Amino acid sequence: MFAAAAACVLWLGAVAEGEAQQQRVLSLNSLARQAAIQLDHGMAERVSQLTDVVASGDLRSLHHSPSIRELLERVKGSWAPYAWIGVTDAAGRVVAASGGLLEANDVSARPWFQHGCGGLFVGDVHEAALLASRLRGPEGEPLRFVDIALPLLDADGGLLGVLGAHIFWDWAKQVEQSVLSSSQEASGIELLIISVDDQVLLGPPGLQGTLLEPSLTAKVTHATQPSGSVREWPDGRFYLSTAVVAPGEGNFHGVGWTVVARQPLAHTTQNTRDVVLIALAAGACLFLLIGGVTWLLLRRARSSRGVGCAPLEVQQSQAASSRLSRDTPASVAWPPRRQQDPRQRGSH
Template sequence: MPMPRTLPHPRDFSLGAWLALAFTLLSVLLTVLLTVFSDRAASAQVRASIGANLAELANQTSSRLDRSMFERYREVRLIAGRLQGNADLPQVRREIDALQQSYPLYAWIGVTDAAGTVLTATRSMLEGVDVSTRPWFRHALDDRHMGDVHEALLLERLMGRPGDEPLRFVDIAFPLSDAAGQTTGVLGVHLSWNWSSEIQDAIFVSVGRSRTVEPLIVSATGLVLLGPPGVQGTVLQLPSLEAAGRGERGHVTETWPDGRPYLVGYSRDAGFDAYPGLGWRVLVRQALDEAYAPVNQLHQRMLLGGLAAAVLFSLLGWLVARQITRPLLDLTDVARGIEAGYAVKAPATAAYREVDTLGKAFNSLVKSLQDNEAELRQSHAALERRVSERTAELREAFDDVRANEERVQTVIDTAQEAFIGMDFEGRITDWNAQAEKLFGWKRFEVLGESLADTILPERYQPAFVQALVHFLTTREAPFTGQRIERTVIDRHGREMVVEMKISLINTAEVQLFSAFVRPVGGPR
């Protein structure tokens, strides 16, 4: 009967096998981590680049709108300047016809009188019609020369629709005046909104993006003036529009009313030169899955590259592991040479033959380290003794200082004369038992109180304050070091003459006046 096969014990594997397995696992792990991190970093960069491109397209579109509108604004302003004071209607007709021929997207050009009646116009349309209630006429008189996009009301019946879309115009109008400065009429121009499609084609078709990238021009009120079918003519409320309305430029990912997520670049017209702008906001959107298609391709390439790198590193790990195990027995003698500085004791193990051999060398090394540790312990004990001795010396010195302070305080308390201490602010800092008897105030009652208010008659207090201020200002104290007589009062207000000798202590640690006081006569 055949014996059942048992699984090999881990100790049966050589160090080379374990190292090869470790190299393989580590190489796979590192490759996966590097792939994930690099993929995230690259993906973030690609996403940011795609968004920046859309933001740049929006910025280019808004700049092109501003410059193109400025050209129209300047042309109409120049014609208005040439027509100032010109009452020759045939000449005016020739001027406006020439302007329309130079730029056919001027759908209608007309000149009115001061009351708003059209005097002459291209193709004679609306001549004799009262347009005084039209916004462009009223705005021109108020020096507001630009009007936002609007549908044609009067001209659509005369010009007809070129397709399914209604006629839409942008108004440009300037007032006319005579030599005396009196308003004689208004020059009005209706610029066809088809002009915006030319700008769209110039920017987007030329770079091959018209299929997936969709531009939108939105008015200040949120009305889509130009955009894809289903969106044009609607009112939008989106974070990108709010950001563009604040004058910001950038890109954002957001969900639109159709329920689809889009990557949207946004910008806002800022005017150009004399043209003030109309507050238009430009959005350039692209469906999120289409915009980030390069990112998905990058994911696939990074994954395939990571797998290839993992296989390559695994093969290299096996080769390196075979090279490492061969010299390990030779390194055993080298390990014995580091006994003087390496205090690690190798655990007893039979996992690998190589580890067992190295363990014996390290155990010998540990013995040497233990000897060094004993010497270190002795040095540490000697250091502790020195610290204890120094601490005892410091404690003895501190006790001497404290005893000296107690002796000084005892002398003051047992003195036969009253002793008073005062700081440089005039507050009492010391008051012995004789002072209590002389003045009637207990020590705890006067400490911290004003000396002048406590023992000086009111008539002498100003002089005391002046003397203290003089000292604090000049650091001169002529009243110290000599016996002087002064009139003082006790607790009950009774005056008496006392003799005192004032001393000054002025160091970094102590700053005070002190005096021994004795009466020289009875109460007055």
């Protein structure tokens, strides 16, 4: 029984260790999924807003630059991460823009204009080109944008121009901060955003802008059970990590971003060790309880046998006496009575 209890304690510890590791994976996966949802939702709202602006028809009169600029200023002011919004003509010349920036400049060579002529375009993160010297980005970091562009069409479907918007990529840092609590950051949890070609778009300073091995961003999309892995990262440390693809939302079909949540293995091991110690302590208490109950039962059993022996011996003695009395002949009266002489009976 004691061997079984000891085996139970060891089994309980192993189960607790596996369960603790899986709980860490689930927690990391939940954080990555929250960040992916917020990224998709934010971009989907911007696409919807700019689509409504184009559909309103207020931008078709390109020669009314002041009124268009006023409209663009209102749109830009509705969301702080907007860096710049402008309208071009069909040749790629900026006719109106927020803050008047880049007006009269030729942007026909820019990817957002070229792709925007053909339909809705959402471009991946890139460093600023024409606006690099005109706008200020986060201190110590290059100015980076995400682009959205839509064509402006006349009543016959002909191209009038393109509406383009640049969004500060620093907005993604705000998403990260809204997802991670201070306690989670203190425990070493980090969120990384990876591009479709495995470049780190958002992450620790030593990783940002670098290319990762695909194995480090193994993607979890429709898995019924989130999975994680322990791997060595470029900084030489081992991390428990999980990854979730941001698939898009609404008319925003995504640009292939993957959100990775990771935590140094040293932190996860400590958390797991705490759970295992609790499980082992509970198992040890169970072991002692079983041992104590077993000892009490054995002691009671011995006492019961000791008390039951005396009545049994008495019964055996009585049975032996009964058998002896049956086997012994009846006793003769002593002293024997004298027989009376018949003559004496007659004299009376």
